[in-house]
Amino acid sequence: MSPFISDERSGALDVDELLSKLTIDEKVSSLAGKDFWHTTPLPQHCIPSIRLSDRPNGIRALGANFDTDLLAKVGQLQGQEAKAKGAVVVLGPTMNIQRSPLGGRGFESFSEDPVLSGHLAGHYCRGLQQENIAATLKHFVCNDMEDERMAVNVMLTQRALREIYLLPFQLALAIGDPQAVMAAYNQVNGTHVSENKELLQSILRDEWKFDGLFMSDWFGTYSTTGAIDAGLDLEMPGPSRWRGRALSHAVMANKVTEAQLDDRVRNVLNLVNYSKASGVPENSPEKQLNRPEDQALLRRVSSQSIVLLKNENSILPFNKSKTTAVIGPNAKIARFCGGGSASLLPYYIVSPYEGIAAKCKQKTVFSQGATDHKMLPLIGDYLKTPQGQRGSIWKAFNEPATSVGRKPIEECVLTDSNCFLMDYDNPELAPVWYAQAEGIFTPDESGLYDFGLGVEGTGKLYIDDERIVSNFKNQTRGETFFGSGTIEEKGEKVLTAGQEYRIRLEWGCAKTSQLPPFGPVGGKHGGWRVGCFKRTDPVQAIEDAVAVAKTVDQVVLVVGLNGELESEGTDRTHMDMSYSSNTLVAGVLEANPNTAVVVQ
Incomplete structure (x- = not known):
């Protein structure tokens, strides 16, 4: 038995013994991530690396059902899903106050009410930690806007801070006993949260008696000694930007005492000990967990979260036997969440059109009517491999496409056509490497199609070996990939309905880009x-939808936001729907008053 293991059966680390044996450099190394999702292991001391994961977006309408028992069940399910993914720390729940409906990450949080937010988050933590998966309250605190989120200084009174912004965290800690808390990116009253001693030490630890781990948000550490002194235990992601040799030097210079260092390391080791009870082995392979009972629970939660704002003239419920049209930009696409780190690919999903069509006894007709996308909708869902599998075949190479006979380093099937490789790694890849993605696209309608390509790196898009889009030279910085990528370059081609077209992307990694690196994630x-x-033609599309509305007994009109319009990294500038959506709603309501408008 290792001298650093205090309990042979559980494998629990003897934290005090370890602290007495670890060198300064070993202690420092444990206070930052190894990579994007893992802590740094010290195998010579039997200290494993543990895996953290962004909270699955799951059901974000939970705040609308006021059912704490249901929250606990959802938390427990997400704990089981985390185990399947080999993760022992879940980076959630998000519980910031939705001070403004324009906030880009408002969809991630529960409510603008601090009491409701605190109770729901606390019971979610209870359920999650029943599986011995650590919950992480985030983002502590006052992180209610995305624009300039790393620089913004939130100025507020002590009363507002205590009664509105801190209260949900205080309640969640008391109810759910989460093992971790994550710092917000922003400043509060002039000091970044990750180095704010009043918030981290005086309130969180001294007053509220929190004894868990306090971590940075990703790239949200801004100092070496200041963050350590305030109480920031773990810098994420790795490798460290602010610790490492800089922190070791600070200890040598007595800018940071070894006692302070031990306090930070103790919290990391305690979290490692907590994670051992989950039974998830180190570097566990990722698996899927998609059981019928899970789908039933999520369906139940979804149905209980629907809010009926108005039912004028008792238009609802609709008659299943009558003719029905489902109209709108969100009708055939399941807009279940906003964009950013909280988004994910669901195991299964049902669009409004699919759900309504399945219930109606007569044929359900569809018309899009309006478009609300900022960039062209992703093509990934509409591609198939030559074997008929959904997605495209992706290959990684160490040579560019011009190299004859190049051999792939890695190959897989991708179902998404929006890929940001922040945490991707393959030891066989050269510092400058390339990739190819190829799939078959079969359009439903004939006509002129626009194709778009945004990259961090370089790229060219081909259809049947004809180059349609080049994003290779004279690149222009845009909003893609948190500002580290280009604008969407476009091309066009006339396609025939039912004909198969081979779509091929040739891509070069970030180091091939003509743009200089930008921001912490690029x-x-x-x-x-x-x-x-x-x-x-946007005018014709609305006219077509209005014409469809006139031919049926009842209409479900689905409009609202999507992952582009509401997303991490940016806030909306106004509350209006797009002009085309407003025009569509007005036209359809005039054509058929028997219309239910669904706003997502």
Whole structure:
């Protein structure tokens, strides 16, 4: 038995013994991540690396059902899903106050009410930690806007801070006993949260008696000694930007005492000990967990979260036997969440059109009517491999596409055409490497199609070996990949309905880009985004939808936001829907008053 293991059966670390044996450099190394999702192991002392994961977006309408028992069940399910993914720390729940409906990450949080937020988050933590998966309250505190989120200084009174912004965290800690808390990016009253001693030490630890781990948000550490002194235990992600040799030097210079260092390391080791009870082995392979009972629970939660704002003239419920049209930009696409780190690919998903059509006894007709995308919608869902599998075949190479006979280093099937390789790694890849993605696209309608390509790196898009889009030279910085990528370059081609077209992307990693690295998340491997949409006349599209509305007994009109309009990294500038959506709603309501409007 190792001298650093205090309990042979559980494998629990003897934290005090370890602290007495670890060198300064070993202690320092444990206070930052190894990579994007893992802590740094010290195998010579039997200290494993543990895996953290962004909270699955799951059901974000939970705040609308006021059912704490249901929250606990959802938390427990997400704990089981975390185990399947080999993760022992879940970076959630998000519980910031939705001070403004324009906030880009408002969809991630529960409510603008601090009491409701605190109770729901606390019971979610209870359920999650029943599986011995550590919950992480985030983002502590006052992180209610995305614009300039790393620089913004939130100025507020002590009363507002205590009664509105801190209260949900205080309640959640008391109810759910989460093992970790994550710092917000922003400043509060002039000091960044990750180095704010009043918040981290005086309130969180001294007053509230929190004894868990306090971590940075990703790239949200801004100092060496200041963050350590305030109480920031773990810098994420790794490798460290602010600790490492700089922190070791600070200890040598007595800018940081070894006692302070031990306090920070103790909290990391305690979290490692907590994670051992989960039974998840180190570097566990990722698996899927998609059981019928899980789908039933999520369906139940979803149905109980629906809010009926108005039912004028008792238009609802609709008659299943009558003719029905489902109209709108969100009708055939399941807009279940906003964009950013909280988004994910669900195991299964049902669009409003699919759900309504399944219930109606007569044929359900569809018309899009309006478009609300900022960039062309992703093509990934509409591609198939030559074997008929959904997605495209992706290959990684150490040589560019011009190299004859190049051999792939790695190959897989991708179902997404928006890929940002922040945490991707393959030891066989050269510092400058390339990739190819190829799939078959079969359009439903004939017409002129627009294709778009945004990259961090370089890229060219081909259809049947004809180059349609080049994003290779004279690049322009845009909003893709948190500002580290280009604008969406576009091309066009006339396609025939039912005909198969071979779509091929040739891509070079971030180091091939003509743009200098930008921001903390860019510059490693890079990414690509491929979109496609049949070009339409917006006026004619609305007229077509209005004509469809006139032919049926009842209409469900689905409008609202999407992952582009509401997303991490940016706030909306206004509360209005797009002009085309407003025009569509007005036209359809006039054509058929028997219309239910669904706003997502």
